[in-house]
Amino acid sequence: MTGAARGWGFVAPALIWTIAFFVVPFAVMGAMSLATLEGRSLIWGLSLANYAELSEKAYLGRALRASLEITLTVTLVSVLLAYPLAWIIAFRVPPRWQRLALLLAILPFWTSYVVRSYAWLLVLAREGVVNQTLMGLGLTAEPITLANTRFATVTGFVHFFVMLLTLTIYANLVQLSPNYRRAAMDLGASAFQTFRHVILPLTLPGIVTGAFLTFVLCIGDYVTPQILGGNTELTAPQVIMVQLGRRANFPLAAALAIVLMGIVTLAYLACARWLRIDRL
Amino acid sequence: MIRALPWLYLAAAFVFIYLPVAALVLFSFQDGRLPVPPFQGPSLRWYADVLGDGDLTGALVHSLAVALGSSCVAVALGFLAAYGLARHVLPGAAIVRGLLIAPLTVSYLIVGLGLLIVLTRAGLGLSLWTAAIGHVVINLPLAFAILYASMGAQQQNAERAARDLGASEAQVIWLVALPMLMPALAAAFFLAVTLSWDEFIIAFLLTRFDVTLPVEIWSMLRSGLSPRLNAIGSLVFLVSIAVVLLLELLVFRRRRP
Amino acid sequence: MTAPVTIAGLSHRFGSTVALSDIALEIAAGEYIALLGPSGCGKTTLLSILGGFLSPSEGIVRIGGRDVTRLAPAARPTTTVFQDYALFPHMSLRENVAFGLRMAGMARHARHKRADEKLALVGLADAARKRPHEISGGQRQRVALARALAVEPDVLLLDEPLGALDLKLRRAMQDELKAIQRQLGTTFVHVTHDQEEAMAIADRIVVMNAGRIEDAGPPARVYRSPATLFAADFMGEMNHFPARAGPGCVETPFGTLPLDPPAARDLVVCLRPEAVRSDANGTPLGAATVREAAFFGTHGRVHLSPDAAPEALLIAHVAPDAMPTPGDRIELSADLQAMHVFAKEGTA
Numbered sequence: 001m002t003g004a005a006r007g008w009g010f011v012a013p014a015l016i017w018t019i020a021f022f023v024v025p026f027a028v029m030g031a032m033s034l035a036t037l038e039g040r041s042l043i044w045g046l047s048l049a050n051y052a053e054l055s056e057k058a059y060l061g062r063a064l065r066a067s068l069e070i071t072l073t074v075t076l077v078s079v080l081l082a083y084p085l086a087w088i089i090a091f092r093v094p095p096r097w098q099r100l101a102l103l104l105a106i107l108p109f110w111t112s113y114v115v116r117s118y119a120w121l122l123v124l125a126r127e128g129v130v131n132q133t134l135m136g137l138g139l140t141a142e143p144i145t146l147a148n149t150r151f152a153t154v155t156g157f158v159h160f161f162v163m164l165l166t167l168t169i170y171a172n173l174v175q176l177s178p179n180y181r182r183a184a185m186d187l188g189a190s191a192f193q194t195f196r197h198v199i200l201p202l203t204l205p206g207i208v209t210g211a212f213l214t215f216v217l218c219i220g221d222y223v224t225p226q227i228l229g230g231n232t233e234l235t236a237p238q239v240i241m242v243q244l245g246r247r248a249n250f251p252l253a254a255a256l257a258i259v260l261m262g263i264v265t266l267a268y269l270a271c272a273r274w275l276r277i278d279r280l
Numbered sequence: 281m282i283r284a285l286p287w288l289y290l291a292a293a294f295v296f297i298y299l300p301v302a303a304l305v306l307f308s309f310q311d312g313r314l315p316v317p318p319f320q321g322p323s324l325r326w327y328a329d330v331l332g333d334g335d336l337t338g339a340l341v342h343s344l345a346v347a348l349g350s351s352c353v354a355v356a357l358g359f360l361a362a363y364g365l366a367r368h369v370l371p372g373a374a375i376v377r378g379l380l381i382a383p384l385t386v387s388y389l390i391v392g393l394g395l396l397i398v399l400t401r402a403g404l405g406l407s408l409w410t411a412a413i414g415h416v417v418i419n420l421p422l423a424f425a426i427l428y429a430s431m432g433a434q435q436q437n438a439e440r441a442a443r444d445l446g447a448s449e450a451q452v453i454w455l456v457a458l459p460m461l462m463p464a465l466a467a468a469f470f471l472a473v474t475l476s477w478d479e480f481i482i483a484f485l486l487t488r489f490d491v492t493l494p495v496e497i498w499s500m501l502r503s504g505l506s507p508r509l510n511a512i513g514s515l516v517f518l519v520s521i522a523v524v525l526l527l528e529l530l531v532f533r534r535r536r537p
Numbered sequence: 538m539t540a541p542v543t544i545a546g547l548s549h550r551f552g553s554t555v556a557l558s559d560i561a562l563e564i565a566a567g568e569y570i571a572l573l574g575p576s577g578c579g580k581t582t583l584l585s586i587l588g589g590f591l592s593p594s595e596g597i598v599r600i601g602g603r604d605v606t607r608l609a610p611a612a613r614p615t616t617t618v619f620q621d622y623a624l625f626p627h628m629s630l631r632e633n634v635a636f637g638l639r640m641a642g643m644a645r646h647a648r649h650k651r652a653d654e655k656l657a658l659v660g661l662a663d664a665a666r667k668r669p670h671e672i673s674g675g676q677r678q679r680v681a682l683a684r685a686l687a688v689e690p691d692v693l694l695l696d697e698p699l700g701a702l703d704l705k706l707r708r709a710m711q712d713e714l715k716a717i718q719r720q721l722g723t724t725f726v727h728v729t730h731d732q733e734e735a736m737a738i739a740d741r742i743v744v745m746n747a748g749r750i751e752d753a754g755p756p757a758r759v760y761r762s763p764a765t766l767f768a769a770d771f772m773g774e775m776n777h778f779p780a781r782a783g784p785g786c787v788e789t790p791f792g793t794l795p796l797d798p799p800a801a802r803d804l805v806v807c808l809r810p811e812a813v814r815s816d817a818n819g820t821p822l823g824a825a826t827v828r829e830a831a832f833f834g835t836h837g838r839v840h841l842s843p844d845a846a847p848e849a850l851l852i853a854h855v856a857p858d859a860m861p862t863p864g865d866r867i868e869l870s871a872d873l874q875a876m877h878v879f880a881k882e883g884t885a
Contacts, residue, residue: 004371006449010364014357014380014420021417022383025394032397085293088286103528104294108301110520113478114494115513118501119300122307122315125505129303132317163297179623182590186610186617187637187688197636201627220387222481227501237389244485250397257390264385 033254042251050255060239064259067236070150071219074157075211081158082165083207087195089166090173091181102170106163113160117227120156121147124228148230156228157221161214168213172206173199208274215267219260236260301517308510315507326511336512339496342408343477346492350415351472355465357416358423363457366431367439377428384421391417392482399486406488414482419472426471430464431457470527474520539722540601540614540691541566542587547596549582549748556582557748560596564741566691569718569725571739573732573771579748580728581696587726588617588694600692611640614691618698622681624669630656630680631665637688655683658717675706682714686721693718695727699734711737732772736760744768766879769807776813776851780804780878787878790846791822794876801880810838812875813853815861819870825851827865832857843869 033051035044054060085105093101111119123129124146131143146152180202184194222237229235234242236256243253307315311323330336361380365373383391395414399406435457442456458465480494487495493516500509542564549557557579564570572580585591587598589610598606605613616637624633631652638648656662659679661672669677678698685693698714699707715738718725729735735742736756744751744759744767752759752768763769780789782798789806798804813822825841828850836854839861843851853869861867 004368007364007368007370010360010368011370011376014361014424015376017357017416017420018380018383021395021413022386022391023379025391025398026386028398028401029390029394081293084286084289088290092286093290101290103524105297107521107524108297108517110474110524111301111304111517112494112497112513112520114480114497114501115304115509115516116300118497118509118513119304122303122505122510123300125316127314127316129299129317159297159300162293177621177623179619179621180625182588182610182617183619183623183625183684184636184640186588186590186615187684188611188640189636190611190640193640197639198625202625216385216387220389222389223498237387240389240393244393244396253393254397257393260387261390264387268385 029254029257032251033258035251037249037251040248050252051259053252054255054259059234060256063234063236063239064256064263066150066233067219067260068263070153070157070225070235071215073154074161074218075214077154078158078161078165078214079207079211082162082210083169085162086166086169086173090170098174102167106167109160109163114223114227116160117156117224120152120159120228124152124155147228148232150229150233153225153229153235156224157218160224161218165210165214168206168210169203172203176202205274208271212267212271216264219263304510304517305514307507308514310507310510312507315505315510326507327515330508330511330515336493336496339491339493342490343493346408346412346415346483347473347476350412350476351419351469353412354416354419354472355423355427355469358420358468359427359458359461359465361424362427362431363453366428367436380424381421383417384425388418388479388481392485395482396485406486408487408490408492410486411483411492414486415472415476415479418479418482419475422475423468423472426468427461427464430461435460538689538691539566539724542692542724542726543597543599544583544587545597545599547583547586547593547598549579549586549591549593549595555748557586557593560748560750562743562750562753564724564726566601566724567722569715569738569740570727571735571742572726572728572745573730573735573742574745574751575730575771578745580730580745583745584617584694584696584726584728587692588615589613590617615694616685616688616690617694617696618678618681618685620697620700622669622677624677624680624684626669629666629668630661630672633669633680634684634687636684641688652683652687655687656680658686659683659713675702675710678702678710682717686717686723690723692724692726695725697728697730699729699731707731707734708737714738736772742772744771746771761875762877766805766807766882769877769879774810774852776808776810778806778808778846778849779881780806790849791843792845794820794873796873796876796878798878799880803881805879805881807877807879808871808875810852811836811854812871813841813851814870814872815853815855815859815867817868817870819872822869822871825867825869827861827863827867829863830855830861832860837861839867841867841869 031044034046034048035042036047036049037043054064089098089101089105108116121128125131126143126145126147128147130146131140134140135143176199180198181194184198189197220237222241225235225238226241236259240253240256243249243256306319308326309322309324310319311321311325364370365377370376392414395410395417399410404410438460439452439456442452447455478494480498483492484495484498491499497509497512500506500512542562544560544562544564547557547560548555560583572583574580582591586593589605589608589612592607596606597604600614610617625636628636631649634652634655635648638651643651653662653665656665659682661676661679661683664672664676669680672680678701681698695714699710702710711734714725714727727738739756741754742756742759743753744763746767751771752764759768760772763772769775778789778791780787782788782802782804783793785795785797787794787796787798787804787806794806796806823843823845825843827839828842829840831838835857837857837860839853839855841851841853843849851869855861
């Protein structure tokens with residue numbers, strides 16, 4: 001056997017698996033998005049009817065818009081909350097306690113994903129912890145509607161992604177040579193100037209990578225908006241699931257999925273400059 | 281005041297991070313029908329209820345089987361591919377690498393949807409097996425990326441030395457490459473098990489009668505807030521952090537100087 | 538642009554480990570000081586305290602007469618050249634060098650002009666627009682130097698600045714560092730573990746070990762008559778003979794030598810290889826047999842077994858055109874003033 005043939009032998013199983021269970025399904029899904037539904041039977045073809053429906057039907061447009069708005073809000077808020085947290089753990093907490101602080105900060109990461117959203121429901125529900133506390137303190141007379149709102153969805157997402165981003169940003173901060181900070185301070189930079197001119201630019205690739213990951217995971221998630229947002233406002237993944245379930249409209253679901261993919265690709269191109277995909 | 285600010289922020293962040301977990305665990309001991317204040321109890325009745333529920337314990341076993349099985353396959357395939365690409369000059373290697381990593385950038389929902397369409401078109405039934413196939417698809421890129429990144433020059437030199445001393449290709453892999461990669465293999469396997477164990481949407485789309493734990497919990501959710509959900513959620517959390525802490529103490533602590 | 542430094546009663550502990558104990562040192566304005574010692578001797582800790590990155594457990598640091606012990610790095614008239622250079626990778630060389638001036642609020646045009654001057658000083662005038670990853674290690678070292686000098690410090694601190702360079706480049710940079718220091722007149726404190734580097738650049742060498750100063754003085758004095766056995770060994774290759782104190786003399790395997798004995802019973806006599814003479818013009822050490830001889834260009838290095846102490850190994854440097862061969866017999870002698878007697882370690 002030649003070297004290359006032997007090399008292909010090693011790569012083949014993974015390659016075949018990926019092609020059979022990822023590339024082929026993806027291609028079929030693409031083809032499906034161009035098919036149409038006549039009654040209950042599927043007509044294959046090259047129709048753009050499903051995409052036309054996406055732009056015509058108001059509820060589909062609203063869902064895509066909601067998904068995009070929620071995802072952008074979550075990404076921005078998560079980065080803004082996680083960065084100071086990672087900074088404090090990396091530079092304020094004494095070194096011997098850092099690992100413990102980090103572990104504690106991301107421990108709830110290991111609650112089951114479905115359970116985590118449910119737990120926020122306990123906190124935000126009409127009779128939940130927050131409302132009972134507020135009323136107990138006499139701050140409000142009536143319970144505030146927190147659950148089944150976009151606020152609840154965003155809160156659930158932010159909780160998850162703050163933990164994820166704290167971990168990635170912390171890893172970025174501690175791998176920087178401490179001499180960068182020392183050099184900046186030595187040359188007269190204040191703590192804020194050190195952050196603004198040195199640490200932030202150096203950690204930007206890591207932040208963008210983490211933000212992109214947040215974007216991808218958030219825009220495609222069904223569980224959190226379904227549990228916390230309820231049915232008051234549907235996101236694109238919720239609409240996909242509705243099409244799959246009640247209406248069995250696979251072509252429309254596929255078209256919506258392809259559009260979501262397109263949005264992710266655009267996001268990728270927008271931040272490709274800073275992305276280190278190999279660091280994911 | 282300024283000096284205290286970071287610590288106040290840290291405290292506030294921890295309150296935010298632990299608020300839902302605290303509510304979950306506290307009201308799992310609720311002696312009543314609703315897991316909301318005021319707290320009554322403590323009572324263990326919901327734990328007894330959950331542990332006596334055959335559907336739940338069955339789903340737990342299914343989840344374990346799917347997680348361990350799919351992770352083994354993902355790590356094995358990932359290792360072989362990483363070894364092939366790191367040690368042999370292959371035409372189009374960059375494209376192959378890109379293809380193997382590609383599923384990482386696609387939502388689980390879309391991976392599941394594609395597989396669902398193909399499987400139903402092909403007339404194949406949905407089962408735990410199909411869910412496991414989906415989990416391999418999402419975990420293979422991670423295992424590959426972790427292992428590929430770990431096969432550095434130092435390891436390559438050790439493999440060359442072994443070959444130089446007369447080891448066959450299989451002996452090189454078994455006696456040198458695999459043992460040297462043990463930490464990376466453990467990390468990849470652990471990550472894959474964690475992700476598969478907790479994965480919902482693919483398992484939801486690709487299973488039918490036998491389901492995994494997240495799917496079973498999901499169906500319980502339809503009946504609204506219940507201390508049963510708190511109990512099962514707390515149990516899963518407890519087991520997960522026990523595993524995490526154990527690994528932290530046994531595996532990762534040893535690698536530090 | 539230059540200032541004297543006074544260090545008094547300085548001690549530092551990391552937890553229960555003593556990194557520095559009771560350091561006292563006066564550095565004159567414009568002096569080039571080398572802090573020399575093995576890793577873990579406390580030299581880098583001392584430099585960090587001078588730079589303000591560490592606050593000492595006890596003691597005082599004065600620069601130009603001002604107590605700076607508790608001042609932040611930015612508030613001190615010091616700058617540091619870091620071992621890994623710590624050049625900001627996202628900035629051009631000019632922006633790197635101008636960074637300190639920018640922090641001081643200097644306008645863009647003025648600070649870029651000053652940065653270009655400093656880059657010219659280190660011979661990198663043409664590379665101002667490049668990024669740190671586009672230049673070589675030696676060039677990065679120069680940029681780090683230019684950046685630290687741009688804010689015109691009174692005292693420049695250098696933490697093993699040449700450690701990452703290969704030998705040839707290191708020698709060239711030593712000459713350049715010394716020339717720049719002479720030109721600017723700034724006080725330089727330079728940490729190194731390489732005694733040749735210390736001798737090549739420093740006006741005064743401070744030999745450190747286990748958190749203490751072993752010796753401090755001009756290179757020739759520290760080399761020729763070191764204050765302690767540690768300093769003697771660290772400054773270069775050294776022959777050791779066991780000896781005993783006699784009344785006003787020292788008893789060695791080579792006979793009783795008229796040297797002044799320190800107050801200890803067991804002694805060590807030290808003699809540099811180049812002070813061993815292969816003629817009879819000094820104090821006689823008796824005959825010896827040549828074991829090995831190697832040619833080093835500037836000298837020959839010879840292993841000898843002296844008849845007086847056959848189990849002892851004696852290293853001698855001989856003229857390169859008079860190389861002996863193994864088995865040759867040589868009559869040895871040495872100058873008395875090249876011999877130094879110390880108490881044997883642990884018996885003083």
